[in-house]
Amino acid sequence: MATGGEKVEPLVANATPTRWFFVDMLTRDISLQDCILDLIDNCLDGARRSMEGGTAKTLPADAYEDYSCSVTLSRTRFEIKDNCGGIPIDIAEKYAFRFGRDPRAPKDKYGVGIYGIGMKRAIFKIGNTAAVHSVTDVDAFKVAVDVTSWAEEKGLNWNFPIERERKGGEPGTKIEITDLNDVVAKELEAADFEIKLIRIISRDYSVFLQKGFGIHVNRTLVKPDVFELRSGKGFEPARIRYRDEGVDVEIFAGMGSVPADDETPEARPSRDMALSGWYVICNDRTVIAADKSETTLWGYAGVAEWHPQYNGFLGVVTFRSSDPDKLPWTTTKRDIDVTSELYKRALRKMRELTKTWTAYTNRRKGDIPAAKAIEKSTIAIPLAKIPERQTFSVPKAKKLTRTLANISYQQPSAKVDKVREALGSAQLSNREVGESALSNTSISGMSHERDVRQFVSSNQLFSSAQQSYRPKNDFRLLEAARFHSGTEQLSLCWHGIAMVR
Amino acid sequence: MAHRTLAIKTLISIEADDVGYARATFNAPLKCITVEHGYTTDVLPTLNLDRHKSIVWLDHDTGAEDSAFRDISLLVENCKGGSVVLVTVNAEAKRVQKLIDASAPDKVTPDQIREYLATKMGDVVPTTLVEEDVDDDGYPKLIRRILETALKSALRLSGRRLEFLKLYDFTYRDGPAMATVGGLLADAKTVAKVTADGSIANWPGIIAETIRTPPLTMREKMAFDQLLPSSAKLVESTFEARAGFPLTQEQISAYVDYYSLYPTFAELQL
Numbered sequence: 001m002a003t004g005g006e007k008v009e010p011l012v013a014n015a016t017p018t019r020w021f022f023v024d025m026l027t028r029d030i031s032l033q034d035c036i037l038d039l040i041d042n043c044l045d046g047a048r049r050s051m052e053g054g055t056a057k058t059l060p061a062d063a064y065e066d067y068s069c070s071v072t073l074s075r076t077r078f079e080i081k082d083n084c085g086g087i088p089i090d091i092a093e094k095y096a097f098r099f100g101r102d103p104r105a106p107k108d109k110y111g112v113g114i115y116g117i118g119m120k121r122a123i124f125k126i127g128n129t130a131a132v133h134s135v136t137d138v139d140a141f142k143v144a145v146d147v148t149s150w151a152e153e154k155g156l157n158w159n160f161p162i163e164r165e166r167k168g169g170e171p172g173t174k175i176e177i178t179d180l181n182d183v184v185a186k187e188l189e190a191a192d193f194e195i196k197l198i199r200i201i202s203r204d205y206s207v208f209l210q211k212g213f214g215i216h217v218n219r220t221l222v223k224p225d226v227f228e229l230r231s232g233k234g235f236e237p238a239r240i241r242y243r244d245e246g247v248d249v250e251i252f253a254g255m256g257s258v259p260a261d262d263e264t265p266e267a268r269p270s271r272d273m274a275l276s277g278w279y280v281i282c283n284d285r286t287v288i289a290a291d292k293s294e295t296t297l298w299g300y301a302g303v304a305e306w307h308p309q310y311n312g313f314l315g316v317v318t319f320r321s322s323d324p325d326k327l328p329w330t331t332t333k334r335d336i337d338v339t340s341e342l343y344k345r346a347l348r349k350m351r352e353l354t355k356t357w358t359a360y361t362n363r364r365k366g367d368i369p370a371a372k373a374i375e376k377s378t379i380a381i382p383l384a385k386i387p388e389r390q391t392f393s394v395p396k397a398k399k400l401t402r403t404l405a406n407i408s409y410q411q412p413s414a415k416v417d418k419v420r421e422a423l424g425s426a427q428l429s430n431r432e433v434g435e436s437a438l439s440n441t442s443i444s445g446m447s448h449e450r451d452v453r454q455f456v457s458s459n460q461l462f463s464s465a466q467q468s469y470r471p472k473n474d475f476r477l478l479e480a481a482r483f484h485s486g487t488e489q490l491s492l493c494w495h496g497i498a499m500v501r
Numbered sequence: 502m503a504h505r506t507l508a509i510k511t512l513i514s515i516e517a518d519d520v521g522y523a524r525a526t527f528n529a530p531l532k533c534i535t536v537e538h539g540y541t542t543d544v545l546p547t548l549n550l551d552r553h554k555s556i557v558w559l560d561h562d563t564g565a566e567d568s569a570f571r572d573i574s575l576l577v578e579n580c581k582g583g584s585v586v587l588v589t590v591n592a593e594a595k596r597v598q599k600l601i602d603a604s605a606p607d608k609v610t611p612d613q614i615r616e617y618l619a620t621k622m623g624d625v626v627p628t629t630l631v632e633e634d635v636d637d638d639g640y641p642k643l644i645r646r647i648l649e650t651a652l653k654s655a656l657r658l659s660g661r662r663l664e665f666l667k668l669y670d671f672t673y674r675d676g677p678a679m680a681t682v683g684g685l686l687a688d689a690k691t692v693a694k695v696t697a698d699g700s701i702a703n704w705p706g707i708i709a710e711t712i713r714t715p716p717l718t719m720r721e722k723m724a725f726d727q728l729l730p731s732s733a734k735l736v737e738s739t740f741e742a743r744a745g746f747p748l749t750q751e752q753i754s755a756y757v758d759y760y761s762l763y764p765t766f767a768e769l770q771l
Binding site: 186190192195196198220223414421426 | 517600602617623624625627628646649650653657
C-alpha cells in the first residue's frame with residue numbers, strides 16, 4: 001500500500017509482442033503448401049492492380065493472360081517470381097512489410113491477400129535468409145531479411161531496411177529464400193511435394209488459370225481443373241445467385257460425376273471420389289475443397305455424415321466482394337470462419353441441395369443398373385454455362401418391377417484384384433467383380449459336362465492367360481473344364497470360381 | 502550366393518502361392534533359409550526388420566501400383582538404418598494398357614494411364630504424362646521415377662531421421678520389362694561417409710539403358726568369354742568368325758557389358 005505523498009508507478013503486465021512469436025508461432029498454424037499459395041495470392045493481387053479495369057467486379061475471360069508467376073523449389077532454395085507490377089516503394093515503406101494490415105493501407109478491390117501476414121509468414125516458415133526484389137514502372141528496391149538476427153534484435157524498431165536497386169526488366173516481384181529450414185528443405189526437394197502442389201494449384205486457382213494467369217512450378221505450366229455438373233435425363237444442377245450485405249453469393253450443386261459402385265469404406269479410391277463434396281471459393285480463390293465435413297454441414301443439421309454412397313456430389317459456393325474483409329475466410333485461407341453470419345446463411349441453402357443428393361442416392365439403390373444408365377447419359381456442363389435454377393433436380397425414382405436381393409460378402413483384396421485382372425479390366429468396381437460371380441456367362445448353373453464343354457469351346461476369352469468360371473463347386477465339372485480347355489492349370493478358387501493360373 | 506558371397510546368415514523368402522511356398526520350402530538349399538507363407542504386406546511386419554540391418558529385395562511380378570507400392574511404406578518405416586531395400590516390378594506398358602482396356606489396349610491414352618496410376622498411388626505419379634512416358638521404352642523409366650519418388654516420399658512421411666541413397670535404378674528385359682529401384686536407408690552421417698570419396702560415381706547399379714542380355718547356350722557363352730575382356734570393341738565379324746554364325750551388334754554389346762554378371766546354370770544328373 002502506498003503511504004504519504006509517495007508517487008507510485010502503477011503495476012502493468014508486459015504485453016509487448018516478441019519477435020519470436022511471429023517466427024515460431026504463427027508459422028505453426030499454416031502448412032508449407034499454404035504458405036506458397038499465400039505468395040501466389042500476392043502475385044494475383046499485383047496482377048489485378050496492374051491490369052486496366054482490374055477493380056471491376058467482373059473481368060474479361062482472358063483478363064490475366066499477360067500475367068504469370070513461377071515457383072522454383074529445391075533443397076537449397078525457394079523462389080517465386082512474377083511479372084505482376086511489383087510493390088510501389090511507398091507501399092513497401094508504409095505497409096507491405098508490416099505485421100498485420102494497417103487500416104489506412106489501400107485495400108485491393110476483390111483481392112485475395114488480405115491479412116498483411118502472408119509474405120512474412122511464408123519467409124519465416126521456409127528459411128532463414130530472404131531477399132525480396134521489386135521492380136515497378138518507376139523504381140526498384142530490395143529488402144533483405146536475416147530472420148534469426150532480426151528475431152534476436154531487442155528494441156521496438158521492427159523495420160527491415162530497404163535498399164534501392166537499379167530499375168531494369170519487367171515490373172514484378174521476386175522473393176528468394178535460402179538457408180532453408182531442415183524439414184522444409186526435404187519437402188521442397190521431394191518430387192511428390194511438387195506434384196501435390198501442382199495438383200492443388202490446378203484445383204484452387206482454377207478460375208484464375210482459366211482466365212489466363214500462368215503459374216509454373218519448376219517449369220511445369222499448371223493446367224486448371226474445370227468443374228462441371230451433369231445435366232439431362234431429369235438431372236438439372238442448381239445455380240442460386242443472391243447478394244448478401246455487399247457480397248455476391250453464388251451456389252452451384254449437382255451431380256459432378258456418375259456415382260461409384262462401391263459404397264464401402266474399402267472401396268477402391270477414384271478421382272471422382274476425391275473430388276466429391278463442397279467447395280468454398282472466396283474472390284475466385286478456393287478456400288476449402290471437396291469438403292465432406294461439418295464445415296459444409298455433413299453430419300450436421302439434418303444432413304447425414306459423409307459416406308462413399310454420396311460420391312458424385314459436387315457443390316460449389318462462391319463469395320465475391322470488392323471488400324475482401326467481408327468474406328468468410330481465415331488467415332490461412334484454407335478454412336472457413338464458421339461463425340460468419342454470411343456463411344451461415346449460405347449453409348442453409350447448401351444444406352437443402354446436399355439433402356436432395358443424399359435422398360437420391362438412397363432411392364437409386366432400388367435399381368442401380370437403371371439409375372446408372374440414366375446417369376451415364378447425362379452431359380457435363382462447365383459451371384459458367386449452367387443456367388440459374390433455385391433447386392437441384394434429380395430423376396424421380398421408378399417403381400421396381402423385379403424383386404432384388406442384396407448379396408454382400410468379403411474377400412481379400414488381393415484375390416479380388418486377381419479376379420478383376422482375369423475379367424480383363426482394372427476399372428471394374430468390387431461390385432462388378434462380385435456380380436461377375438453370378439453373371440450369365442459363367443458356368444454357374446451348369447450341371448452337365450456337355451454344357452461345360454460347349455461353354456469352354458465357345459468362349460474365346462478362355463484362351464487368354466486368366467479367366468474365371470464358376471462351376472458350382474463341383475469338382476467333376478472342374479475336371480471337365482480342365483479337360484476341354486486343354487489345361488491342367490485350372491484350379492478352384494474362392495466361392496467356386498475356377499481360375500487358370 | 503547371398504550366404505556364400507556375403508556371409509548372410511539369415512535368409513528369408515516370402516511366397517504367397519501355396520505351390521510356390523511348398524516348392525520353395527522343398528528346394529531351400531541351406532538350413533539358414535526360412536520360407537514364409539503369405540503376402541509380403543502381411544509377412545513384412547512380422548519379420549522384426551528394425552532389429553538387424555537387412556537387404557530386402559521385393560521382387561514382384563506384378564505392377565508397381567499394387568502390393569509393391571503398399572509394401573514400400575512398410576519397408577522404409579521398419580527397416581533398421583543401414584539396410585538396403587530394393588523393389589522390382591513389372592513395368593511392361595502393354596500390361597497396364599490391357600488392364601485399363603482389355604478390348605482396345607492400343608487406344609489407351611497417357612492421360613488414362615496417369616489417371617489409373619494416380620488413383621492407386623496418388624501424388625508420386627507425375628501430373629502430366631506424354632506418349633514417350635508410356636511407350637515400351639518410356640514406361641519402365643516412368644515406373645522407376647515413380648518408385649524412387651515413392652521410396653523417398655514414404656521415408657519423409659515416416660518422420661525417421663534417415664536418408665535414401667539411391668544405389669539401384671535399372672530396367673532389365675529378357676521377357677517383360679522389369680524395373681528395379683533401391684538403395685541404402687541410412688542417417689545423414691553414414692550417407693556422407695559412403696559418398697565422401699566420390700567413388701559412388703562409378704557404382705554400377707544405376708543404369709540408364711535397358712539391360713537386354715541375349716539368351717545364350719553354354720557353348721555360345723564360352724565362345725564369347727574366350728574373346729573377353731577386350732580393349733577393342735567386339736564386333737559382329739569377330740564373333741561370327743569364332744562361332745560360325747552371326748549375332749546382332751546390339752546383342753553382342755549387351756553381352757560384353759554384363760558378361761561378368763551373366764548367370765550360369767548347369768544341369769547335373771546326380
